[in-house]
Amino acid sequence: MNMAQVQRMSRLMAKTLRDDPADAEVLSHKLLVRAGYVRRTAAGVWSWLPLGMKVLSNVERIVREEMDAIGAQEVLLPALLPREPYDATGRWDEYGQELFRLKDRKGGDYLLGPTHEEIFTLLVKDQVSSYKDLPVTLYQIQNKFRDEARPRAGVLRGREFLMKDSYSFDTEDEGLARSYALHREAYQRIFTRLGLDYRICAATAGAMGGSKSEEFLAPAEAGEDTFADCPHCDFAANTEAVSHALKPVDGSAVPALEEIPTPDTPTIETLAASLGVPASATLKNLLVKVDGEIVAVGVPGDREVDLDKVEAHFAPAAVELVTAEDFTGREDLVRGYVGPQGLEKVTYIADPRVAPGTAWITGANKEHTHARNVVAGRDFEVDAYVDVVVVQEGDPCPNCGTGLKLDRAIEIGHIFQLGRKYADAMKLDVLGQNGKPVRVTMGSYGVGVTRAVAALAEQTADDKGLCWPAEVAPADVHVVAAGKAAQTELALEVSEQLAAKGVRVLVDDRAGVSPGVKFTDAELIGVPWILVAGRRTAEGVVELKDRRTGEREELPVAEAVARLT
Ligand code: ATP
Ligand code: MG
Numbered sequence: 001m002n003m004a005q006v007q008r009m010s011r012l013m014a015k016t017l018r019d020d021p022a023d024a025e026v027l028s029h030k031l032l033v034r035a036g037y038v039r040r041t042a043a044g045v046w047s048w049l050p051l052g053m054k055v056l057s058n059v060e061r062i063v064r065e066e067m068d069a070i071g072a073q074e075v076l077l078p079a080l081l082p083r084e085p086y087d088a089t090g091r092w093d094e095y096g097q098e099l100f101r102l103k104d105r106k107g108g109d110y111l112l113g114p115t116h117e118e119i120f121t122l123l124v125k126d127q128v129s130s131y132k133d134l135p136v137t138l139y140q141i142q143n144k145f146r147d148e149a150r151p152r153a154g155v156l157r158g159r160e161f162l163m164k165d166s167y168s169f170d171t172e173d174e175g176l177a178r179s180y181a182l183h184r185e186a187y188q189r190i191f192t193r194l195g196l197d198y199r200i201c202a203a204t205a206g207a208m209g210g211s212k213s214e215e216f217l218a219p220a221e222a223g224e225d226t227f228a229d230c231p232h233c234d235f236a237a238n239t240e241a242v243s244h245a246l247k248p249v250d251g252s253a254v255p256a257l258e259e260i261p262t263p264d265t266p267t268i269e270t271l272a273a274s275l276g277v278p279a280s281a282t283l284k285n286l287l288v289k290v291d292g293e294i295v296a297v298g299v300p301g302d303r304e305v306d307l308d309k310v311e312a313h314f315a316p317a318a319v320e321l322v323t324a325e326d327f328t329g330r331e332d333l334v335r336g337y338v339g340p341q342g343l344e345k346v347t348y349i350a351d352p353r354v355a356p357g358t359a360w361i362t363g364a365n366k367e368h369t370h371a372r373n374v375v376a377g378r379d380f381e382v383d384a385y386v387d388v389v390v391v392q393e394g395d396p397c398p399n400c401g402t403g404l405k406l407d408r409a410i411e412i413g414h415i416f417q418l419g420r421k422y423a424d425a426m427k428l429d430v431l432g433q434n435g436k437p438v439r440v441t442m443g444s445y446g447v448g449v450t451r452a453v454a455a456l457a458e459q460t461a462d463d464k465g466l467c468w469p470a471e472v473a474p475a476d477v478h479v480v481a482a483g484k485a486a487q488t489e490l491a492l493e494v495s496e497q498l499a500a501k502g503v504r505v506l507v508d509d510r511a512g513v514s515p516g517v518k519f520t521d522a523e524l525i526g527v528p529w530i531l532v533a534g535r536r537t538a539e540g541v542v543e544l545k546d547r548r549t550g551e552r553e554e555l556p557v558a559e560a561v562a563r564l565t
């Protein structure tokens, strides 16, 4: 057994805070900041302090071990990327405002990688020439950059965040199916080892393109995804995917344009009615085309709106474009949108730009401008209903008919069968068995590493603080010196004994800090075991406490050490 390290709180760079940060809405954000794991550097940009770094490294290690176990090879590609490959696939433009674009001193266009399909495709094109070299799976654990419209909830949604992304390359469709299945199993092992409660949900591929795609969702109140969960069978799906399953889009369910009434007062409810969906339906990423180009109506999402196009298209008398100023100081006007659970997206209440009862056009454009009084059918062509979500609590499960439950969850991982979309764009061929070129088929697979830390905090914390599962905890035991010099000496001695046996120790040896404060901090920090060297116990006796259950026991030092090794 290797000697482990003793981390002394007297020297630790981690100041615990009594109060929640003012801007924090969700539990993991509050606790990770209060317990001294992370500090905010800018909106959606976070610094990881020593305790946070330990947890993050543990998550990384588990991810790495499971990726290596399926034969994936680790690489590290740059985050600063040239524009050209993203032009080749169209994503330089398609990615919209979420993409961080920048120029170098010579005026050349660059971006900060939000995901790396293009660059991995080029790497393989450069390195691999024959089918004999395939299949190959490459991965990296690297910071990604996305200029999220609403960076919120701490590290749960960052603008710079750590992701494990991997990419598989095969010549045959069956090969891709195998690579995908291997990833699916690796992800199951990763999330199980992390101690996360999760579901695998069918998803729509969205902006990534391609065919089959599944999301790994961790049920939590703080989650931004709504998913349908069958209490009877193992069916679980992203609400978008269920709406497809429940109501296939064959055109027949869509009312003809002329049948869409023009409501007097356009509201989300009347818009819903005009589209023939229940008033309580979640209008999410409802696709609408203006001049053949997709814009979005409903909630602010990832999709782009080209405002010039929208403006030019609308009847100017009817539709007002509203800007942030219109709503400054009018927070009373601000609401989310109506969903199956009533008002959803409550965080949107903090966005002082959208009035309740307004149908608005929105996108992640810089001005974040919205359009007021928009009427479907009158002001724009409504011709794509594919993403209107109409799933409601109690709708029958497509598998077994049992009433579905709708729950909130955090997307912690996502796997895609991309197929040949990227290989086509970048002309990625290898020499086939018959001597002719074969187009390669790809998969891409992501785990939100920093997000997994927050998701775990969400699922495991209690009213006293964080409460980590053993494998990711920043230490195995938190030793508290609760008394005078004699107790500190005992605490340090026990710590050394434990460390010698390979136990990772955090010891609170701070002078001039009361035992009460130390106990509160220990519970906030959330290491699985708390060992107290206090004045109330007999000499050579310590108290061992289970952080989760709160159960405590007094033991002679040797026995406590034995218990922890
Ligand atoms: P979301 O729906 O939450 O915006 P996404 O679908 O855009 O996520 P993917 O492109 O599928 O994300 O990226 C793979 C994984 O990276 C996600 O499953 C998630 O765990 C993580 N991730 C994505 N965006 C962020 C972010 N802004 N902050 C932290 N983790 C993120
Ligand atoms: Mg996203």
Ligand code: MG
Residues within 6 Å of the ligand: 411
């Ligand atoms: Mg998503």
Ligand code: MG
Residues within 6 Å of the ligand: 411, 413, 414
């Ligand atoms: Mg995703």
